[in-house]
Amino acid sequence: MNVRLRMACLLFGMSFGLYAQQVNSTGLQEMETAGWYRYTGSQSLSAEAFIEQYHQQLGLGEKDRLELQRVSYGKDGSEHRHYQQLHQGIPVEAGELIIHLRNNAVYLANGEIVSDLNLNPEASISESQALQYALNYFPAQIFAWEAKGEARPQGNLVILNKNFSKEAQQYQLSWKFDVYSYEPYDRNWVYINAQNGSLSHSLSRIHSQDTGTARTKYSGTRSIYTSYDSDSALYVLHDSLTGGGIYTFNMQKRTNKGTAIDFYDDDNYWNNFNANFDEAATDAHWGAERVYSYFKQHYNRFSYDDQNSPLNSFVHYDSNYVNAFWNGQEMTYGDGNGVASTPLISLDVVAHEITHGITEYTANLIYQGESGALNESFSDIFGAAIEFAYDSAGGDWKMGEDFLNTGNGLRNLRNPAQFNHPNTYKGNNWGQGLFFDNGYVHSNSGVQNFWYYLLSDGDSGVNDNNDRYDIEGLGYQAAADIAYHNLDNYLTRFSDHFDARMGAMQSAIDLYGACSNEYIQTTNAWYAVGVGEPTGDYDLSLDALVLPERDCSLGAAEDVIFVIRNNSCAQSITAGTAINLSYSINGGLLQTMSTVISNTLLPDSVAYIVHSQTADLSQTGNYDFFASISTSSDSLTYNNTYEQRVRQESYQNAEWKLLEVLNPISGCELNDSTNISLAAVFLGCDSLAVGTNISLDYSLSGTASQNIGTSLSRSVHYGDTLILDFPTNLNMDARGAYTLTLNLVYSGDPTLNNNRIVNYRVLKPYELLGGKIGFEDFAYADSLLIRHGNNSSSRRNSVASTGNRGLEIVGGPLVNYSDPFEVPRNDTAVWQVNPSFRSTYCTCVDARQEGALQLNFDLQQAYTRLIRRLRSEPSNSAYTSSLRVLANGQPVSGTFIASNPDGDGFQSQIVNLDDFAGQYFELCFETHLLVDKRTNSVTNDGDIINLDNIYLGSSGIGLKEPKVASFSFALYPNPHNGDFNIRLEKASAGTYELEVQDFQGRVISKRSIQTQAGDQNWNFSTDLAAGTYFVLLRSPEGKQYAQRMIIQ
Structure with a gap:
């Protein structure tokens, strides 16, 4: 297959083999960062016309549209229209597009569009x-x-x-x-x-962290605006002259803001130093005034929402609270602990918190992962900038140094490594995953923080990628101007560091001009922190080779086409410029040619050049190309080489690769007529027609191999995956483990080692009824069908209720977990979240001859303290370690949790299964555990479930004597219409905990019941909707009993 034919339309009429392509055929050119587009068409387009013309190319479908959310304007007069993607009229949370215009004409667009959506827009719940x-x-x-x-x-x-x-x-x-x-x-x-x-x-x-005179705690004596309260004849920290008002309140070390009161002063000279640190209130008040003034003066922004909303500060939050935060509406400040820290209300922190509000009303960067790190970084940037602007004597690159007794602060923009924060993207100290701090938002912020420092002050050095840099500083305000323009006009909720680089570069162009010194330093400062490449005065790059990656019919004279780009900032590569192009194959002879450009190559345009020496690719095998270009005065040569592998396949139309077994799979439903289904991929050069025959050699548990055929259900081409069904009628009715050996057979298949699966294990678990599953040996592996989530595991260990061995079930390496997860809270439907941290342990039950049925097992649980420590959650959650019982996939128990993090002793548990008496069904324990203790060096604990002595028998028959006084539990009538009774025989004296859960495990109601020893009878009335619920009763000794309840 000759590549020249593919490019004929592109190169037609180019006798010298070069075509300078300024734009693609549509006028919409994708830039180096995904989701960024430059419009280069000859026609001037409005935003609406642009959307209509490029609707499909941007990834929008017939049921999608863009809705204008806001319009921002740059100092250069540029207009930036921010759109939300709607699918069938409903907002798509990850779908945003910003269209940029100058003189009412589109020049750029960027954002994230979710393509190929097709959802039912009707909600099932109100x-x-x-x-x-x-x-x-x-x-x-x-x-x-x-x-x-x-x-x-x-x-x-x-x-x-x-x-x-x-x-x-x-x-x-x-x-x-x-x-x-x-x-x-x-x-x-x-x-x-x-x-x-x-x-x-x-x-x-929650993003953590009359003119009067005030002696502030951290910023000296300052003038502030206050108000006179005629009722008390005192002054209060109310400024009604600045914007929509600035108000500072006293939380009195409480957490309910409804109890906040004013701060008072009798002479409007606020020197109220005392043991409660009341003087820090004026830091919050003066700081908020300064932040408002800064954004108004430099960016014509009126308060955080640009709507002149009041700035409310709440001081003295909680007791010994070492934090400050923005909650989406106002600032809140703790007093510190009085030992390592004093109130967290220095000017840089006040600016930091209010900037979180500005971010919410501009780019609205989500507080997670890279977007969250950028969110934190913008707050640090303006925390530093505003401190430099209004407290020049105390201005520095540290955040929070004024209130920490070390004087070092919480972060250092000039030296992020001081706090083990990264200064290079994905370099040293870069935090991976989303578990810690919403994805390391407070540490990975160091990358853009260091970029801002370099752009402000300038510096030289070598980054973690071993790249040398030398940046000329622009001053803190010019650097802040670029950062704000980027935040307001170019970033979306889900922007990452590469988006931040592109937006900053474009902001520098908007504010200072293309190829200005500000643009060059902005770009090079991002290079210094490991994001993108530096600028060059004259830079020609080799972007690609146009070659097939894989083919079955390559010839002895294939064209080698070079794709070159003028990366120069403003300088064209003029006609007549000589370019040298070379390539070698598999390290062999270097093929070199020289040509000259007959048409000028403009900045950021590409050209295709056909090398004069063709390549012989006719023999089967791999061809590793190494290509390079050179021209005089090229200032950057790192981008002048390119490598690519091409594979020539010998012609064949018979290769298959066996991917996986789809059936049989382990379970209770295996029978004496089980068929085999396989997934396989076709790797032939052309195609096979529907109805083509293919066969399978198979052997069950060491028996003689047999062959059976089937036919293709549809035609296949190279790379197509097909499900192949073979009517094998295997007898897998007996309990126990089976092994299958499978070999896919097709005549002429040149590669046989990828057609075979050996010792594929299938389990039909032994029945539990009438026996016990203990864990003294490995026999349990044939009685329990174990389906682990990707982040869950189990093992036999020495923690047992009786004997020497039990089954320990644990979570995963959550501290390294890369995907979002939810922390189940006390009333969370834990079974709806975190599927990779859930597992099932199942067995088969034949209760067709039984009239009553009861499950007994011994259970011990513990849960981790890591959640509160690292996620800033209100508390740890016992629901991170949860267990429930399923029958045929449906819950038949409530959710079992531990009573404290250190765990309980083993408790004998009972689950009534009378509803399944007379049936054959699959019985499962489902578990949810987040943290494996073995991967947690922070709190050195984990989520653990220990199981032992699983027994199933007739109701009332236990495996062994319970560890607490036995009691009889009855709920009647059942079903009922809302009024029911619970009878408890042989109750212990003390408090019984009664809990009602819905079918998904969500706690609907709770109550505590004080009892005396002996028989008890309780009457209840409920207005719960008709449906199935579980009533869970816990005795004072910790024994639990669950009963299904049906409301009609």
Whole structure:
């Protein structure tokens, strides 16, 4: 196959073999960073015309449209229109596009579009139902709207993928709520699956961390605006002259903001130094005034939302609280612990927190992963810039140095490594994964922080990639101007560091001109922190070779086509410039040619050059190309080489590769007529027609090999995967383990070693009824069908209820886990989240001859303290270590959790299975565990479940004497219409905990019941909707009993 034919339309009429392509055929050119497009068409387009013309090329489907959200303007007069992607009228959380215009004409576009969406836009649960689910997932004693006497939060339908990726099949319809509570203090965007009420995702909105005269704690004596309160005849920290007002309140070391009061002063000379650090209130007040003035003066921005909303500060939050944070609406400051820190209200921190609000109303960077690190970094950047602007004597590159007794601060923009933060993208100290701190947002911020320092002050050195840099500083304000322009006009919610680089470069062009010194230093400063490449005055690069990667019919004279680009900032490569092009194959003879450009190659344009020496690729095998270019005065040569492998296949149309066994799979339903289904990929050069015959050699557990055939259900071409069904009728009815050896057979297949699967294990577990599963030996492996999640595992160990061995089930290496996950809270439907951390342990039960049935097992659990330590959660959660029982995939018990992190002793548990008496079914233990103790060096604990002595028998028959006094539990009538009774015989004296869970394991209600020893009878009435629930009763000794309850 001759490559020249493929390029004929491109090179037609070019006798010298060179074509200078300024734009692609559509006028929309994708730039070096994915999602960035330069419009280079000859026609001037408005934003609306641009969307209409490039709707499909941008990735939008017939059911998608873009809705304008806001318009921002640059100092250069550029206009930036920010659009939200809608699918069938519903916002797509990862879908945004910004269209940039000058003189009303589009020149650039960037963002993220999710293509190929096709979702049902109808919700199965109502907005009010979804809100109740959200409040169950994030329970609180006092919600903010209750304390304020406001209406409950309103939900909106969105289309969400919690990874915010472009994988359309992972998106789901969800309700989105702003859940804000005072006790515990928390605020989150909560996403509820609109079809089943499960928790789709959550994102924290808590981003941690008359003229009067004030003697501030950290900034000396300053003038502030206050108000006179005629009722008290005192002055208060109310500034009604600045914007929409600046107000500072006293939380009195409490957490409920409804109890906050004013700070008072009798003479408007605020020198209120005392043991409570009341003087720090004026730092918050003066700092908020300065932040408002800074953004108004430099960027014509009026408050964080540009709508002149008031700036409210809450001081003295909680007791010994070492943090400050923005909650999406206001600033909150702790007093520190009085030992290592004093109140966290220095000017840089005040600016940092308010900038979080500005970020929310501009790019709205999500507080997770790289976007979260950029979010934190922009707050640090303006924390430093505003400190330099208004406190020049105390201005420095440290954050929070004023309130820490070490004087070192929390972060150092000039030297991130001081706190083990990275200064190079994915270099030393770079944090991987999303577990720590929402994805290391406070440490990975060091990369853009260091970029800002370099762009401000300038510096030289070598980064972690061993790249040398020498940056000329522009001053802190010019660097801040570029950062703000980027934040306001170019970044979206999901931008990463490469987007930040592209936006900063474009911002420098907007503010200072293309190829200005500011543009060059901005670009080179990003190179210094490991993002992108530096600028060059005159730079020709080799971008690619046009060659087939794999073919079956390459010839002895294949064209080698070079794709070159003029990377120069502003300098064209003029006609007549000589270019040398060379390539070698497999390290052999270097083929060299020289040519001259007859047409000028403009900046950022490409040319295709056909090498004068063709390549002989006619023999079967791999060809490794090494190509290079050179021209005089090329300032950067690192991008002048390119390597590519081409494979010539010998012609064949018969190769298959066996991928996996689809059937049989382990389970209780294996029978005496089991067929085999396989997935295989066709690797022939051409195609095979529907109906083509193919066969399988197979052997079951060492028996003689047999052959059986089938035919293709459709035609296949190279790379197509097909399911092959073979009617083998294997007898797998008996209990136990089987092994299969499989060999796919097709005449002429040249590669046989990829057609075979050996010792494929299939298990039909031994029945549990009438016996016990202990773990003294490995026989349990034939009685339990174990399906581990990717981040879960189990093993026999020495922790046992009886004997010497039990089964230990643990979570995964959560500290290195790269994907988003949810922390199950007390009332969370834990079984709807974190599938890779869940596992099942199943067995088969033939209870067709039974009239009553009961499951007994011994259980011990513990849960980790790591959650609160590293995720800033309100508390640790016992639900990180959860277990429930399933029958045929449906819950038949409530959710078992530990009573404390260190774990309980083994408890004998009982689950009533009378509803399944008379049936054949699969019985499973389902577990959810996040943290494996062996991977947790922070708190040195983990989520653990220990199982032992699993026994199934008639109701009332136990394997051994319970460890506590036995009791009889009865719920009647069942089913009922809302009124029911619970009878408890031989009850112990003490407190019984009664819990009602829904079918998904969500806790619907709880109550504690004080009892005396002896028989008890309780009457209950409920208004729960009709459905199936579980009633879980825990005795004072920790014994648990679960009963299914049906409300009609």
